Amino acid sequence: MTARRIHIATAGSKRLAFTFDGQPLQGVAGDTIASALLGVGVRIVGRSFKYHRPRGVWGGWTDDPNAIFDVSLAGVTKPNVQGTATLLEDGMIVRSVNSWPTARFDVKAGLDLLSPFLPAGFYYKMFKWPDWHLFEPAIRKMAGLGRVGPDVADGPDGLQIHDQCDVLVVGGGPAGLSAARAAAHAGQDVVLVDDHPDVGGSLRDNPCQIDGTAPAVWITPQTDAIKAAGGRIMARTTAFGIYDHSLISLHQTAPFATHPKLIRMRAGRVILATGAIDRPVVFGNNDLPGVMSLRGAAAYLHRHDVLTGTDITLLASAQDVAHFGPMFERAGAQVRVLPLETEGLRAVGRGKVRALSYGTNRHHADAVLCSAGLSPLVHLWCHAGGQLEWDAGRGAFLPGAGPDHLSIVGGARGANDLDQSIDDGHKAATGQTPAPLPSIAPLPTTPKPSRARQWIDLQNDVTTKDVALAAQENFASVEHLKRYTTLGMATDQGKTSNVNGLTALAVQLGKPIADVGTTRFRPPYVPVPLQLYRGARSSTQIAPLQRSVLEPQIRALGGAMAEYGGWLRPAWYGDDMTTAIAQECAQARNDVAMLDASSLGKIEVMGPDAAGFLNFVYYNSIANLPAGKIRYGFMLTERGIIYDDGVMARLDENHFVVSCSSSHVSGVTALLEAWRQDGHDPDRVFVHNVTQAWATVTVTGPKARDVVAALDLGIDLQAEAFAHMSLRLGTYDGMPVRVCRVSFTGELSFEISIARDSAPNLWDHVHQLGATPIGMEATSILRAEKGYIIIGKDTDGETMPQDLGLIGPRDRKTQPYVGNRGLQTPVAKATGRQQLVGLAVPEGATQLPTGAHLTAAGKSIGYVTSSYLSPTLGHPIALGLVQDGLSRLNADLTVYHLGENRSARIVPACWYDPKGDRLNA
CATH class of the missing domain: 3.50.50.60 (FAD/NAD(P)-binding domain)
Incomplete structure (x- = not known):
């Protein structure tokens, strides 16, 4: 007879319909896939990896190496599901792996006849001649267990x-x-x-x-x-x-x-x-379906009312026999006992165990329950x-x-x-020391000689002979044994095979097992669905959208919100985009405007070595920056490529604030931390990202000084006392503020940073004083009119400082800095580098397309990086990267885009106020 459900507690349980290899079956609520199959008498649940030998359920939970299935339900298909630990659900479609057309009748079962020619490591030898690539496609096609194809849907995100x-x-x-x-x-x-x-x-x-x-x-x-x-x-x-x-x-x-x-x-x-x-017992043909873990069989009996056999043989210690034997007898099974040290033991059967043979003895058995210890x-x-x-x-x-x-x-x-x-x-x-473990007499663990194959890794078809061959060929390290034979590399990660494999190797080497050692256990402990790691695949769950504390005030003023550099910011204010952007540009150029600059990085670097540290990290010289002053600079990669631009403000001798691009705050912080810990004393330099702690309201335009003066910050705002690229400390409504005279618009500007909780009051006050809010689209046009860059838009993965016309630090800075070697390479000094320039179109021509190719003599020599219709100038403007562009001013180019050719002229990148008079007003 075979396994069956004995209906002790499950007679009234809900029935669950499922199919296995196309055959309609039924389980009961609370079943795993494996217990449901055992409960209806299915013995062969899959095929082994190499020889396609029939495999039955071995264990009761995650220790099982055999019951692996492809499972579909409700349009979701998951490959290589562990059937012993997966609860059965109504309507499941269960398919055995590594078999065709079914686990019971597998056309590749004949591979077992070739096993003498396919020992451990055969692929390292057999397919070297005449050429591995002749065999590779067929071998790759046969490799793997479950099926993954275009029809496989792995289910909802984790x-x-x-x-x-x-x-x-x-x-x-x-x-x-x-x-x-x-x-x-x-x-x-x-x-x-x-x-x-x-x-x-x-x-x-x-x-x-x-x-x-x-x-x-x-x-x-x-x-x-x-x-x-x-x-x-x-x-x-x-x-x-x-x-x-x-x-x-x-x-x-x-x-x-x-x-x-x-x-x-x-x-x-x-x-x-x-x-x-349970540790399996190694004996002849011990891989036949029906040979199972003793405790696994007990779990199926007590958790699922499934008796795994009616004629059971126990191969276990005397203590286990005394404990478990009566359990199976009370459930209706006939139980025999064989000592673990039985010589010449082998299982007999075709597709499932039918008897046990040893010496001249043979007796019937439809289940062999094993435990060579725990x-x-x-x-x-x-x-x-x-x-x-x-x-x-x-x-x-x-x-x-x-x-x-x-x-x-x-x-x-x-x-x-x-x-x-x-x-x-x-x-x-409770923090107490556990009692020492009592000593116990050892159980027999060494595999006994047998003419039949003795299996150690049931999924990967590793036998004791494979271990002997590995030792013979000097793969004597446990790590070498694992990789040469694939022992312990199955989906159960060697839970049932490792100790027996190491025991067999110890016998071959004549060493104690303690000297042989063990391989390293690594996560995950059990197979884990890939969508668990993936998590959410879309929207802000991949890249959380950052939001300003001023968002409610911005929305109340009609801000049209959009994502810029990972931040939700106003694109413009009002309903009509084109009209609003033009009006905002005019407001900033002719009167006074305000914008939310809270997203700009505010990374504090402090400590006795802060100045030297920043001097090393940045391209520009920082060590000689006076307190109260600000300097524009680049952070480079080690290849000399521009990673980010920003300004550094020095509050005092040992205290700096790094203001980087909004989208690069996390990256710049990480790089500062990495360099702080590599080559610098981390006890003398400290990096703190306080971007979210401060909010920034920027007031810009010719009348900006009047508005800021009305805020009563306690700062002398006159140009003689507060020059461009300077910083002053003041107070607003009793709260400290940092005011920077820096500008991204090209106009007189004051960036006022305050604790985020106080920012809404400051914003409202500035607006009440007559400043008009402007959005990111207008700001982008204003900066382009000045020739100011946006990293990643007007630069690419090859842009270096000299390509933007900033050569001074490269030629004059004597102290080492990140990227200095990269700037001295032949590539950095080669002609033909793409350099930033302005691009003018003929009078009356339309705006150039961003990304359009710039060509000369029919060859692409650059591309358009930014292009706008300038409300200030009344005509289109553009910036671009052009080969040797700085030495080709006033040269004409052809602009190619989507099959159309147009003309443009190379001009300086700064279109507006080239002398900077308005900045210094």
């Missing part, structure tokens, strides 16, 4: 959440429940996560009495006490990785076709109660840098030294006694 707690307990078994209850009772903020739909862990897999009560009776008071103390319990939540700075990544599963959730948890302490799993789940411990130590008695790697903020308890540290696990959890939560 939800991403940041969270924190005092204590995170991973695992809701007896040790985890005990730890969470004790920590919560002590007043700590506790989060308990468990990857099952309900907590209880091993108590639900193989129930046993606790203080004379049933497990369910014991579990409920624990969870009630945790919640009553303010603790949180997150079911169906897997901790799949531990990273730097106490970051734990949690995957909270949801119904199949809905949003999964990624929780980035920061915890003060982490208690790992992840438990342990392997603690120490993956997360290793993610955090924890060490492992070999315990010969338990035949397992146990946690050794580890980080101070991490504790590991219960089965995960090798404590397989229930009372000790509960005590472990309580002591870890």
Whole structure:
């Protein structure tokens, strides 16, 4: 007979319809895909990777390497879903992987006949002659498991959440429940996560009495006490990785076709109660469907009422036999027991196990339930840098030294006694040292000789002979063994294969397993859906839109909002764009205007070495900048390419404010921090991004001084006392302000920065004094009239300072700075570099298209970077990058765009007030 559902508690459960490889089947509510298949007698659930041998369910949860499926539901298809840990839903379409047309009848099953010619590493040798590329297409086509094609939809975007707690307990078994209850009772903020739909862990897999009560009776008071103390319990939540700075990544599963959730948890302490799993027994043909984990079979019995066989053979320790044997007998199975040290043991059957043979003995069996001991789940411990130590008695790697903020308890540290696990959890939560583990007699672990193949990695078809071959060919390091044989590289990450593989290698090398070592566990602990990492794919969830504190005031004045450099800013004011922009330009040129400049970077750099530091980071000389003065400058890449432009203001000897482009605030901050920590003393230079702490109202135009004077800032605003490119400190309504005489419009301008909470009052006051608000479109025209650049618009990934006519620092600055070597390369000094110039059109001609090619003698020599109709000048203006443009002034060019040719003349980039008289007024 085969596995069947015994209908103890599920007789009244809701039926769920699904298909497997096209066959209509039924499960019940609460089933996993694997338990549903076992419940209707399906043995072969897939095929192995290399030989396409039939594979059945091995484990009861995430330890299973075989039950991998492509699953579709409600228009969503996910490849390589782990069937043992995926809850069944009504209407699921389940397809086996690595098989065609079905798992039961796979046309590639004949590859197993070629296995003598396809040992470990065969592809490194067989396909070298005559040319690897002749075989590559076929091999790549056969590689992989699930199907990913144009029809695959991976479901909704993942939800991403940041969270924190005092204590995170991973695992809701007896040790985890005990730890969470004790920590919560002590007043700590506790989060308990468990990857099952309900907590209880091993108590639900193989129930046993606790203080004379049933497990369910014991579990409920624990969870009630945790919640009553303010603790949180997150079911169906897997901790799949531990990273730097106490970051734990949690995957909270949801119904199949809905949003999964990624929780980035920061915890003060982490208690790992992840438990342990059965180690397979290695014997002949031990990969046949029906050979299963002992505890996995117990979990199917107690969680899903599925009896995995009626004629069961147990291969386990005497203690496990005494505990589990009666469970299966009470469920109606006949149980036989074989010692772990049985010589010459092999499974017999075709497509599933039918009997066991050893020596001259043979007996029927439709299920072989195995456990060669328990392997603690120490993956997360290793993610955090924890060490492992070999315990010969338990035949397992146990946690050794580890980080101070991490504790590991219960089965995960090798404590397989229930009372000790509960005590472990309580002591870890209360800061006590756990009791030492008792010594136990070792179980037989060395594979016995057999003429039949003995399988170690069930998914990747690695046998004991493959390990022997690797050792013979001197792939004796565990890392080399892993890559040569693919041992432990299956989707279960070696949970069931690592220890047996290392044992087999130790036998071949004649070394103790402790000396052989183990490979490194890396995140994720279990396969994680790709959309979980991706999260949201669109709009502000990719790049959060930044907003000014003055947005309500701007909207009230009719501001048409749009995104500029990652900020929501007013494009213009009013209903008619063309009319509004022209009027705003005229207002700034002839009267007084105001604009919100809060988005400009405000990065404070301070400390005894601040001046030297900025002198190194910036192209322009900063060290000799006097206090109260401002200097325009470039930040370069190490290749000498312009990364950002901005102004530096020196408040005092050791205090500077860097004002960078709005879109580059985060990037400039990161670069300043990187250089601060590389080659500079981080205790003598400090970088603080305070952009969001200050708001800036700019007043610009010929009458700007009158408006600012009426604000009564306590500053002498006359040109003799407050010159262009200077900074003064004052107060407004009792709040400190920083006032900079810098201009992006080419007119007399004052940038007034104040604490963000006070900015709305300042804005309203400036408006009441007669200043008219202008938007970004007018500002862009005003700056272009002056020949001022916008980084990334009037520059590209090759533009250097000399291309904009700023050569002085390159030739005169003697101290080293970022990019100085790049500016001395042949490429930097070559002729034919694209340089910024103005582009004039013939009288009466229309505006040039931005991006149009500039050509000479039929060859493209540049392009238009900015182009506007200037309300001030009454004709179109443009800026462009042109090869050797600065030496070609007054030369004529052809402008090519979308099949049309036009003419333009190269002129200086500054169209308006070239002497700067209006700036210095």
